[in-house]
Amino acid sequence: MKYLVVILVALTAFASCEQPSHTLPILGEREVINGDTVYHTIPDFSFVNQDSQVVTNATFAGKVYVADFFFISCPTICPKTTKQMLRLYEHFQNEDGVLLLAHTVDPKRDTVAALKHYAHNLGVEGSKWHFVTGDQDEIYEIADDYFSIAMEDPEAPGGYDHSGRFILVDENRHIRSFCDGTDPADVDRFMKDIESLLNEKK
C-alpha cells in the first residue's frame, strides 16, 4: 500500500512535468475506474436558442465555451454579468473556437422571442453567443452540473452562492476554469485561461 502511494506521487509529479506550463487543470470530482481517471463531465443537454435553433453538446463540438445563467428581468447582478459576457463576445469576436452559452433561469418569461429581442438590443448577431431557454428542471439540473466545481471552493468570492459565475468547458466537456462574472478583474484572469485553453489545442 505504502509503495502504491509513493508510485502514485511519483507518477503525478512526472505527469505534471510532462505538461506544458500553462495547462489548466481539469476541475471537479474524479473517479478511477479500471485504472482510468474519469473526470467530471457535462452531461447531454438540449435547449433552444434565440433563433429557435436546437442547441446541444454537438453545437460545441471541437470548440471551447463559456456557460452562465441569467434572466432578462433580473434587477440584481445580471446586467453586470451580461456586460462582462459582452466583453468576452467582443474579445473573441474573430475566434471561431470560442462560443458563449447563456441559460435563462426564467424560461416562462424568457421565451425565444424575448431572448431574440434581448440579444438584438445588445447588438449580438450570428451564432457565437447562444441565449437558450428550455425545460426549467433541465436548466436547473445542468446548472448544478456546471456549478458543482464552483461549490467545492467555499473560499471563492460569493462562497456557495453560485450565481454570476462563468464556467469554461473544453471540447471534452470538462470544466477547466471559472470566474466571478460580476468582477471585471476576475474576468480578465478568466480571459487568459480561455486563451491558454485555445493554445493547448494548437
Next chain:
Amino acid sequence: MKRSSNILGGLLVLLAVLYAACDIKTYEHGEILYENFCANCHMEDGTGLPGIIPPLAGADYIGLYPEKLPCIINQGIKGELVVNGRTYNTEMAGIPQLTEFEITNIINYINTAWGNDFEIVKHLDVRKALEECE
C-alpha cells in the same frame, strides 16, 4: 498684529476646507445611495449596458430633461427612449422608498460624477418635480 492675522488667515483656510468637505459629503451620501439602488443596472461607472440599460455618464438625456429625473427615480420609466442616439425599451421600476433628500443627493452625485457637468439641483426643485410627476 501680523501674527494674529496669520492665525486668522489659517482659520479661514481651515473653515473653507471644512466647508468644502461638507459639500462633498452630500454627494458621498448620493454615491452610497447610487451604489445601493442604481449601480446594479447603470453600473458603478454609469455606463449602463448597451442597448438594454441606458448610460448616466455623459447621457444627453439628463441634460435634455433634468426635470424628469426625480419622477424616474420615484416612479420608474417605461417605453421607448433615446439616449446618446441609441434606443432603449426596457422597463425600469421606481424606487418609491427614497425620500426627497435622498433623491436630491443621488441626482447631484450623478450630475457631477464620471466627468458629468450637469446643474446641481436643490431639494425644493426635487419636491416640485415630484409633485408634478405624471
